[in-house]
Amino acid sequence: MGIFDNFNFSKLKEGLTKTRTKIVNTINEAVTGKAVIDDKTLDEIEEILITSDIGYDTAVQIIENVRGRMKSEKDRTDLNVIETVKKELTGILDIESNFNSEQEIKTHKPYIILVVGINGVGKTTTIGKLAHNYKKAGLKVIVGAADTFRAAANEQLEIWSKRAGVEIIQKGHGADPSSVAFETVQHAIKHQYDVVLIDTAGRLHNKGHLMEELNKIKRVLSKNLPYAPNETLLVLDGNTGQNAILQAEEFSKVTDITGLVVTKLDGTAKGGVVFQIVNKQKVPIKYIGVGEGIEDLQTFDSKLFVSAIFE
Amino acid sequence: MFEELSLKLEKALKKVSGQGKLTEKNISDTVREIRRILLDADVNYKVAKDFIDKVQEKALGTEVIASISPGQLITKIIYDELTELLGGDRKEIKLNASGLTTILVVGLQGSGKTTFCGKLAKRLKESKLKVMLAAADVYRPAAVEQLKTLGAQIEVPVYSIDVPDAKRTAKEALAEANAAGCNVLIVDTAGRLHVDEEMMNEAAAIRDIINPDESLFVVDSMTGQDAVNSAKAFNEKINYDGIVLTKLDGDARGGAALSIRAVVGKPIKFISSGEKLSALEPFYPDRLASRILGKGDIISFVEKAQESFDENEAAKLEEKFKKNKFDFEDFLKQIKMIKKMGSLSSLLGMIPGIGNQIKNADIDDKALVKVEAIINSMTQEERQKPKILNGSRRMRIARGSGSSIQEVNRLIKQFGDMQSLMKKMNQRGFANNFLNKIK
Ligand SMILES: Nc1nc2c(ncn2[C@@H]2O[C@H](COP(=O)(O)OP(=O)(O)OP(=O)(O)O)[C@@H](O)[C@H]2O)c(=O)[nH]1
Ligand SMILES: Nc1nc2c(ncn2[C@@H]2O[C@H](COP(=O)(O)OP(=O)(O)OP(=O)(O)O)[C@@H](O)[C@H]2O)c(=O)[nH]1
Ligand SMILES: [Mg+2]
Ligand SMILES: [Mg+2]
Numbered sequence: 001m002g003i004f005d006n007f008n009f010s011k012l013k014e015g016l017t018k019t020r021t022k023i024v025n026t027i028n029e030a031v032t033g034k035a036v037i038d039d040k041t042l043d044e045i046e047e048i049l050i051t052s053d054i055g056y057d058t059a060v061q062i063i064e065n066v067r068g069r070m071k072s073e074k075d076r077t078d079l080n081v082i083e084t085v086k087k088e089l090t091g092i093l094d095i096e097s098n099f100n101s102e103q104e105i106k107t108h109k110p111y112i113i114l115v116v117g118i119n120g121v122g123k124t125t126t127i128g129k130l131a132h133n134y135k136k137a138g139l140k141v142i143v144g145a146a147d148t149f150r151a152a153a154n155e156q157l158e159i160w161s162k163r164a165g166v167e168i169i170q171k172g173h174g175a176d177p178s179s180v181a182f183e184t185v186q187h188a189i190k191h192q193y194d195v196v197l198i199d200t201a202g203r204l205h206n207k208g209h210l211m212e213e214l215n216k217i218k219r220v221l222s223k224n225l226p227y228a229p230n231e232t233l234l235v236l237d238g239n240t241g242q243n244a245i246l247q248a249e250e251f252s253k254v255t256d257i258t259g260l261v262v263t264k265l266d267g268t269a270k271g272g273v274v275f276q277i278v279n280k281q282k283v284p285i286k287y288i289g290v291g292e293g294i295e296d297l298q299t300f301d302s303k304l305f306v307s308a309i310f311e
Numbered sequence: 312m313f314e315e316l317s318l319k320l321e322k323a324l325k326k327v328s329g330q331g332k333l334t335e336k337n338i339s340d341t342v343r344e345i346r347r348i349l350l351d352a353d354v355n356y357k358v359a360k361d362f363i364d365k366v367q368e369k370a371l372g373t374e375v376i377a378s379i380s381p382g383q384l385i386t387k388i389i390y391d392e393l394t395e396l397l398g399g400d401r402k403e404i405k406l407n408a409s410g411l412t413t414i415l416v417v418g419l420q421g422s423g424k425t426t427f428c429g430k431l432a433k434r435l436k437e438s439k440l441k442v443m444l445a446a447a448d449v450y451r452p453a454a455v456e457q458l459k460t461l462g463a464q465i466e467v468p469v470y471s472i473d474v475p476d477a478k479r480t481a482k483e484a485l486a487e488a489n490a491a492g493c494n495v496l497i498v499d500t501a502g503r504l505h506v507d508e509e510m511m512n513e514a515a516a517i518r519d520i521i522n523p524d525e526s527l528f529v530v531d532s533m534t535g536q537d538a539v540n541s542a543k544a545f546n547e548k549i550n551y552d553g554i555v556l557t558k559l560d561g562d563a564r565g566g567a568a569l570s571i572r573a574v575v576g577k578p579i580k581f582i583s584s585g586e587k588l589s590a591l592e593p594f595y596p597d598r599l600a601s602r603i604l605g606k607g608d609i610i611s612f613v614e615k616a617q618e619s620f621d622e623n624e625a626a627k628l629e630e631k632f633k634k635n636k637f638d639f640e641d642f643l644k645q646i647k648m649i650k651k652m653g654s655l656s657s658l659l660g661m662i663p664g665i666g667n668q669i670k671n672a673d674i675d676d677k678a679l680v681k682v683e684a685i686i687n688s689m690t691q692e693e694r695q696k697p698k699i700l701n702g703s704r705r706m707r708i709a710r711g712s713g714s715s716i717q718e719v720n721r722l723i724k725q726f727g728d729m730q731s732l733m734k735k736m737n738q739r740g741f742a743n744n745f746l747n748k749i750k
Binding site: 047050051052053055056118119120121122128149150151152153155156158159160163202204205206207237239240241242243244246264266267268269270273292 | 347350351352353355356357419420421422423425429450451452453454456457458459460461464504505506531533534535536537538540541558560561562563564566567586
């Protein structure tokens, strides 16, 4: 179906390279043309990895793995060391998945996508962007405003739904979020919508009652439609450090996360914490957010993501 | 019986013999572990390195006093420095005694600016000030609505205009606040990336318009390594007065705060810890330091050391050693100090990298209890003048402490030996001999 074919991949690079950190520049200079892996190079790689939020243990592990790989390599130039690190990193992100959303959309109508995450990461914005893309792909789309808590959450989603040209179901402030989800799905079934996107309130993963509320939304969805939700997307802020690991862990406990969205990668943050998350949770990164505009959502590409770390 | 005691006193005595100093070697395991702890807490790579290097440099050569190992001492020094750095030049926000005080709020997208504006307005209103909010975020969908909703909740007026012009909003809000005789005007701005030149210029322009008495940079406490870059860039452009750390009701360790303190040196002024408008807290540097170092063993150790690590006490004891006035009373004090820190073996075991070595040392905490019991059964006079301890007194002490007469005799003898040694020996010799004797 090629929903996201028209995405502009170069924009990720453009965004990510807008400001190159001095550190990284220094590395690239230091790295080219040297013949052997010396401690200094390895230290520099460690610094690149850690400053991208990969985490200390993972960085050490990756360097160890690379060392192992390099043993049997004749080419030990730093350039090749970097290539090997990149391969190692890409390998972590390219996980096997037998879930093909384009295939699933064809066989499930309405196709339900639940969007979750902690406060302010970019859930509502991502929903606006997704709605736009599905709409552009010729699908009939509706969004459900199940964040009934935050000030002006309804108004915000309403503006996005208008921008994307899609329908919205909303209730008053303080309404039961699962009832909004329920009604949206009912409406979608009745009026033959293809795609349903449910926005939820930001909730910190360490707040039991809010996580329970999310679990209830999920239960209500599947009571309504046994296969729902088809996708549960966990949105992570690309600026977030090691705490994102806990977020992924806790959200996975109450919902079945099918994919990750990493936002705000148009800044200088690299979002390296996702390596640990993908590795532990075995869920793929589906999209990345590279701006506040409606076009600023891209399908994830592991190679581009990894090379951005080294730029 | 006295093996563990010797170990415990070793540190205090090494001081006398001039051996117990912090060296790169005797703290290297601890330093490595602390670096890792800081990185796991999201402290920036460079900041963590510089911070530890600096503290280490400052601490090298510091004498290890009281009953603390070099690793423990450096941990404590790092904790103290961390608290100091986080809390240094802490200031409240400046409110003008008369006339209008203007406050500018800036930061990255979704960091919690708008919510913070509501919280601060509520706080100031509660202290009987006339407050106005200005909605100068004209980009984010429903940003103005959001601020208006919050304003309505706390009955604070929100100034906004129908055209998407942030600078004009700020300008008009300023005039309006002055005309209405407000005490405080808080200006909310759009989230922006530090690399977005146009938006950064807009923020600077808004600042120039309202000429804020207080400008605040709002940071999400979950921010990772990149915090240094955004904090620096905002500081270069806005030269803000302070930092607001948000979402501390989460479980992030908040190392970004250290990174930012280290690179821009601006004080942390508020803590935002919830979505409700009442969730605004003053900032406690020691709590944040504990949080960054982790709630685990390191921290409970630091807290314990904090309680028992009394430098004055240690200095007094040392003085007594030198003047040969060390009596059973002092001996007891020393033991109590060690005991406050919990069992010696478990205490040492808490320090990463030290635990394993200590396991082999096989320390029996019970023997200490015995020594303490014996001394406790002495009268004050006996403790100060051990010479008067005759046979019947010793009997009484043995019974009172549940020990055998031999145990009492041994302790008194060893103590006597120690005292006479003190007289004769030079300091190094004294320490070694004492340690040999007491075994
Ligand atoms: N630069 C940039 N900003 C983004 C991106 N995605 C979202 N934002 C901004 O981040 C802020 C928060 O986005 P929202 O979509 O409201 O986030 P949310 O997760 O719905 O927030 P809550 O519902 O309050 O929990 C807004 O200012 C967005 O414009 C992105 O990819 N890049
Ligand atoms: N749990 C928690 N949530 C918070 C806190 N402060 C703000 N939030 C939430 O974080 C999200 C973003 O807060 P906003 O105040 O909209 O952030 P902002 O910086 O104004 O966002 P933009 O204007 O889009 O850049 C909302 O869901 C808030 O309710 C806090 O201290 N704790
Ligand atoms: Mg939202
Ligand atoms: Mg805002």
